[in-house]
Amino acid sequence: MSISRRSFLKGVAATSAASVIGPSLLASSKAIAAETTGTWKVSGSHWGAFRAHIYAGKVQEIKALEIDQYPTEMLNGIKGVIYNPSRVRYPMVRLDWLKKHKYSAETRGNNRFVRVTWDEALDLFYRELERIQKDYGPWALHAGQTGWRQTGQFHSCTSHMQRAVGMHGNYITKVGDYSTGAGQTIMPYVLGSTEVYAQGTSWSEILNHSKNVVLWATDPVKNLQVGWNCETHESYPYLEQLKNKVAKGEIKVLSVDPVKNKTQRYLGNEHLYINPQTDVAFMLGVAHTLYNEDLYDKDFIKMYCLGFEEFIDYVQGKTKDRIEKTPEWAAEICGVNADQIREFARMLVSDRTQILFGWCIQRQEHGEQPYWMGAVIAAMVGQIGLPGGGISYGHHYSGIGVPSTGFAAPGGFPRNVDEGHKPKWDNNDFNGYSRTIPVARWVDCLLEPGKEIRYNGSKVILPDYKMMVISGNNPWHHHQDRNRMKQAFQKLQTVVTIDFAWTATCRFSDIVLPACTQFERNDIDVYGSYSGRGLLAMHKLVDPLYQSKTDFEIFTELTRRFGRHKEYTRGMDEMEWVRSLYADCREANKGKFEMPEFDEFWEQGVLDFGTGKPWVRHADFRQDPEINALGTPSGFIEITSRKIARYGYDHCQGHPMWFEKSERSHGGPGSSKHPFWMQSCHPDKRLHSQMCESDAFRATYTVQDREPVYLNPEDAAAKGIKDGDLVRVFNDRGQLLAGAVLTDSYPRGVIRIEEGAWYGPLNEKIGAIDTYGDPNTLTQDIPSSELAQATSANTCLVNFEKFTGEVPPVTAFGGPIEIS
């Protein structure tokens, strides 16, 4: 029995009749039952809440929880996340790093590792933290990268890492994220909040009031399969109703997208094809029509907006580039003909129209502009704040649009050092470097340390850090341009990664510590990320495999090395933490919702809070813009932003504008050499890189064991490629192998490789072919603009050919090469 299990039973004994029987007897009768029939346990994940059948110490079967009426097939991949050859089994140290005792990095990435004991690994980790703080200072340590750690409020692994490392010393951290870096930075200037993470107008209001719904660069049917908390797919009943209304002709749905995406195929709705990365030109043509045909809502602009005149002067060609943004001008760029642009503008104002934006469109160069421009179009239409009207930036994400219950959710494990405490190395001298960097600029730091960059109205000096600690994120998936990363990683002295899967990040690390999966620990979470629908008991399904440990145990042992473990744990073990998070939540909901005793909840597994009330975004602002002012500098919708204009940036000026991209298909820059736009959208059958290691499930979509590359059939035929062929995709930044899937959902000139495909370089050398098909082998590592400094992954041109050479084996999976 593990310590936590024991203390849980102690807890049960103290509060229930079980004390009469005694904990040992209780455990053994349970154990006997489990041996003969197995047990079913409730738990949950980003992919869904479920019941798992445990038998003979193994997870045998996973089935969706009854409350989930639209489970994703990714539930079938969960078993393979626990049991697969890519699990990190033991603490491992990179051979040459260990052997040479100097921080030579030329063989970094050759995947040769030595197995060490937990004590050896943690001693090395601690030794390196000491050395960095002593020899350099807090500016030399980057422990700020975050990502899609597994669900569960207590075991939130990045918090564990940052609290423990933060108790030792200060470090470099980040601002923003890869999801919405450009959007979340621009929108506070325009609509007064990030918008991307705000609750949106309820789906019922859209279904009841909208006559037109524009799905702009959004694929909710695909992307709502996963959620930030434990997912129960509450948006899907609404999507099904929308489908019915489309079929009956009650709502017109139009997708503005270069590809026919999964949502469009599901809804069977109309498609407005647009050239990739050209939406702003298209929208300027729409604004030109709304203005010159006198279709826009003058009262709304007057009452709720600032800076319309300055923007319209630009549209009319009176300022800046002096080009009139006619539909004809736009058509040349965006590939939608001028009459269709006019028709689209007229449709927007013909009746109640809801615009729903996705996020991919801002993960590109100048990604701030389409978001700003979208708000300007919505303002001209004048329906912001009306049920079923206006604009949303998040209905494809984590159940935004499902009404919130408003009940308190359990808090999490604290990320920071407790108040009144100081780190062991209490040094706040960052040597003139910035302490916080825009999230996607961390590789620039390694390649151009000391460089001053502009960011969101301030200046950032890129720190010359020497060591990285990585937990709950996978930079060798999430960041762009692998060969540039290889070059940058030569500068790092020490990289420590804590993970349960031997990702490419482990391959490029020096010390790798085996965490266990969420299915090997107890936790508590919310289900319904935005609805706050209820609480879920995340029961431990099996004991940690191999030598893996919970992140909590790992960092308890690290902090013990400098005498801070009691402060780190606050003297509580796993179940005591889970109980205390529940108790605080119960207290917070007193008088509003009476939650049962913890043991009852834990036994039941699910606590349903019921449903929330429908709601309309910005309705309060519409009702009274003075009292309910927006969070913008003026309190109004800022079509022109004085504040941004004052920053004096080239690629984000006082109002939204069209800027040409560094790489653009369909006749744009770079397209004569590399004619194809590669989009690296979010995967249909993974969560980023998570679940790629799930072998049997991966085999359901791979082509000759490689990641699929989706191709237009005519484009493929022109290169002699058939469905199922191996394809080499390349540009000047890199090359990869992928398997051809031909589908006319993709127009000519557009290909897709989904992000999160595991990087499998043939060897550690710069330029080596990626044997599995990670699109970030090919993407550009450039900022969106001086405003957000966000990722521009989708500004990427490539070429491809049929692969005819000797086929290399896939190197991405199966863990390290163990050297004894």
Ligand SMILES: Nc1nc2c(c(=O)[nH]1)N[C@H]1C(S)=C(S)[C@@H](COP(=O)(O)OP(=O)(O)OC[C@H]3O[C@@H](n4cnc5c(=O)[nH]c(N)nc54)[C@H](O)[C@@H]3O)O[C@H]1N2
């Ligand atoms: N080209 C391209 N690149 C992209 C994107 C794109 O659209 N195109 N999208 C970007 C976006 S939006 C995002 S959000 C990022 C996602 O980037 P990440 O969040 O870095 O991606 P994940 O694959 O989810 O990586 C999570 C890692 O944490 C590990 N992990 C999970 N739970 C735990 C835990 O409890 N303990 C420990 N120790 N480890 C754990 C997982 O095994 C996995 O390796 O990718 C970005 N990258």
Ligand SMILES: Nc1nc2c(c(=O)[nH]1)N[C@H]1C(S)=C(S)[C@@H](COP(=O)(O)OP(=O)(O)OC[C@H]3O[C@@H](n4cnc5c(=O)[nH]c(N)nc54)[C@H](O)[C@@H]3O)O[C@H]1N2
């Ligand atoms: N299954 C699954 N769901 C997920 C995730 C996952 O990994 N797997 N990740 C989650 C996370 S972290 C995030 S950030 C979100 C991401 O959410 P998004 O970024 O919105 O998702 P994507 O699927 O990358 O892109 C959505 C649509 O944008 C279109 N698009 C791309 N570029 C352009 C353009 O220039 N113009 C126009 N008009 N359309 C364009 C694409 O063709 C696609 O149909 O998804 C979340 N949901």
Ligand SMILES: [Mo]
């Ligand atoms: Mo994301």
